[in-house]
Amino acid sequence: MRYRLTFLTGAIVGYVLGTRAGRERYEQLRKAAQRVAQNPAVRNTAESAAQNGRAAAAKAAGVVGAKVGDRLPGSVTERMRSLREQRTPADDDWGTSNT
Structure with a gap:
């Protein structure tokens, strides 16, 4: 409730x-x-923050996948595997230029 009140106050002041x-x-x-x-x-x-964030997300996905991978339904596991195979490290769909 406190956050809603803070947001509402900020919106009104703005x-x-x-x-x-x-x-x-x-x-x-x-x-x-x-x-x-x-x-x-x-x-x-x-751009560097976005790249660091993607790297951290990939690392976290690997850790979570290793811990709960055997508990996930087969369809979810197969979908995750197919997404990993489709995407290469050079893919960049965030609109950054890697310069």
Whole structure:
């Protein structure tokens, strides 16, 4: 409940400040956010974080699969195996450029 109240308060404050600031301020903030997002240092950091996250997820999947693999239904195990075989390490469907 506490998190819902915090979110609701933040949404209300954002709405009030947004309506007071107007469209001009919104456009300024949007352009500033775009400049930050297009910054090469930010992009490289985001890409490396995504790669690290994928590596951690793959490692966790291996550990979980080893621990509960024999308890999973055969259809789930077969699906996981087929997905592993289809995907190569070079596949990158997250939109990152690996630069």
